[in-house]
Amino acid sequence: xxxxxxxxxxxxxxxxxxxxxxxxxxxxxxxxxxxxxxxxxxxxxxxxxxxxxxxxxxxxxxxxxxxxxxxxxxxxxxxxxxxxxxxxxxxxxxxxxxxxxxxxxxxxxxxxxxxxxxxxxxxxxxxxxxxxxxxxxxxxxxxxxxxxxxxxxxxxxxxxxxxxxxxxxxxxxxxxxxxxxxxxxxxxxxxxxxxxxxxxxxxxxxxxxxxxxxxxxxxxxxxxxxxxxxxxxxxxxxxxxxxxxxxxxxxxxxxxxxxxxxxxxxxxxxxxxxxxxxxxxxxxxxxxxxxxxxxxxxxxxxxxxxxxxxxxxxxxxxxxxxxxxxxxxxxxxxxxxxxxxxxxxxxxxxxxxxxxxxxxxxxxxxxxxxxxxxxxxxxxxxxxxxxxxxxxxxxxxxxxxxxxxxxxxxxxxxxxxxxxxxxxxx
Ligand code: EPU
Numbered sequence: 001x002x003x004x005x006x007x008x009x010x011x012x013x014x015x016x017x018x019x020x021x022x023x024x025x026x027x028x029x030x031x032x033x034x035x036x037x038x039x040x041x042x043x044x045x046x047x048x049x050x051x052x053x054x055x056x057x058x059x060x061x062x063x064x065x066x067x068x069x070x071x072x073x074x075x076x077x078x079x080x081x082x083x084x085x086x087x088x089x090x091x092x093x094x095x096x097x098x099x100x101x102x103x104x105x106x107x108x109x110x111x112x113x114x115x116x117x118x119x120x121x122x123x124x125x126x127x128x129x130x131x132x133x134x135x136x137x138x139x140x141x142x143x144x145x146x147x148x149x150x151x152x153x154x155x156x157x158x159x160x161x162x163x164x165x166x167x168x169x170x171x172x173x174x175x176x177x178x179x180x181x182x183x184x185x186x187x188x189x190x191x192x193x194x195x196x197x198x199x200x201x202x203x204x205x206x207x208x209x210x211x212x213x214x215x216x217x218x219x220x221x222x223x224x225x226x227x228x229x230x231x232x233x234x235x236x237x238x239x240x241x242x243x244x245x246x247x248x249x250x251x252x253x254x255x256x257x258x259x260x261x262x263x264x265x266x267x268x269x270x271x272x273x274x275x276x277x278x279x280x281x282x283x284x285x286x287x288x289x290x291x292x293x294x295x296x297x298x299x300x301x302x303x304x305x306x307x308x309x310x311x312x313x314x315x316x317x318x319x320x321x322x323x324x325x326x327x328x329x330x331x332x333x334x335x336x337x338x339x340x341x342x343x344x345x346x347x348x349x350x351x352x353x354x355x356x357x358x359x360x361x362x363x364x365x366x367x368x369x370x371x372x373x374x375x376x377x378x379x380x381x382x383x384x385x386x387x388x389x390x391x392x393x394x395x396x397x398x399x400x401x402x403x404x405x406x407x408x409x410x411x412x413x414x415x416x417x418x419x420x421x422x423x424x425x426x
Pocket of ligand 1: 029030031101131132133172175176197199314315337339380381
């Protein structure tokens with residue numbers, strides 16, 4: 001055990017650099033994972049472009065291969081998936097518990113093959129993360145659900161297709177909406193999803209499904225209407241740039257008093273974040289499809305709530321909280337999406353931050369000088385929060401458990417070095 005820990009990669013960051021330069025945002029994790037599952041809805045090739053090289057893509061690729069799909073990395077960030085050979089309707093437990101998005105194979109398998117089984121999904125430790133919304137959606141379309149040896153087994157009953165219906169989601173779950181929408185595209189008749197998630201990654205999935213021959217309307221609204229079709233065909237689609245990665249770079253620029261051009265930033269879906277960055281005193285300008293973000297002098301404190309889209313993304317809560325440790329005064333933060341997203345607080349305190357928190361709120365007093373320490377990346381965004389803190393901490397910060405960062409950020413250390421940061425992956 002000791003040897004394994006000694007071999008696990010970690011980042012060592014020497015703080016104090018003012019970030020300067022250009023950085024390109026990679027493809028969006030939370031779109032590409034759903035899009036990969038959507039490829040199971042057809043036996044023709046689905047080609048995705050701008051696919052990030054992150055471990056969540058790799059582990060979902062393994063899962064798709066395990067159920068019989070072909071998954072092939074092509075040159076220039078493209079991924080080819082062919083679901084023609086799918087012959088296993090049960091997602092292997094070790095792969096499903098590694099990556100929460102894996103549960104989204106359920107909708108496509110159920111729609112196309114009438115049977116899907118999976119253990120409850122894994123993923124970050126950011127909350128209880130139930131899947132009732134997914135399961136109720138499948139049930140409403142005529143599937144039965146049983147628990148067998150700890151797994152959920154979902155079966156189509158009756159005819160050859162699920163049956164379209166009007167359903168209400170108790171919570172506008174991102175992956176729940178994606179999963180139910182993927183099941184509905186091949187259902188007989190019309191499905192209406194009321195209280196659907198409107199996140200850009202959900203919208204992009206709907207657009208991909210339409211490119212594959214589906215008929216989804218109401219995209220971007222809380223009411224999605226899906227006219228079922230008998231079959232889908234292949235398609236080629238470009239994955240949108242990751243708005244959470246772009247937001248992380250924006251915080252990095254402001255917190256270090258830097259000047260960073262974030263290329264390919266999807267600014268039209270970043271209003272909440274841009275608004276908060278400006279409110280703290282950062283300068284954010286759109287320049288030919290890029291965002292130029294600069295930090296100029298003292299920062300103002302803020303109050304914010306993490307909310308479903310178009311509210312401030314929960315995935316940017318922890319990075320923004322790090323920024324507020326450097327603002328002049330008291331900031332108040334409320335998490336309204338997940339019930340365990342405050343894991344970063346203890347790690348930031350190790351670096352010298354003054355934060356008190358409850359289960360879903362934090363009060364941050366700033367500015368506090370941060371100092372290097374030994375910390376952990378406890379989930380992908382808590383990892384981003386400590387990394388951002390390390391950029392302004394005096395001396396060296398060692399970040400362990402960076403496999404969490406690898407799940408969602410492509411070539412993170414290389415990109416940081418490109419902006420002048422002294423960072424080593426050891
Ligand atoms: N919820 C339910 N019932 C359900 C599903 C969700 O009550 O059936 C609740 C959850 O407990 C949670 C809230 O709804 O409190 C939000 O969960 P949601 O289902 O919307 O999130 P998710 O689909 O599991 C995706 C992203 C997350 C991102 C959230 C919110 C993927 C693979 N993950 O998760 O991304 O935080 O939407 O935008 O798409 C990340 O990238 O770090 C990350 C965690």
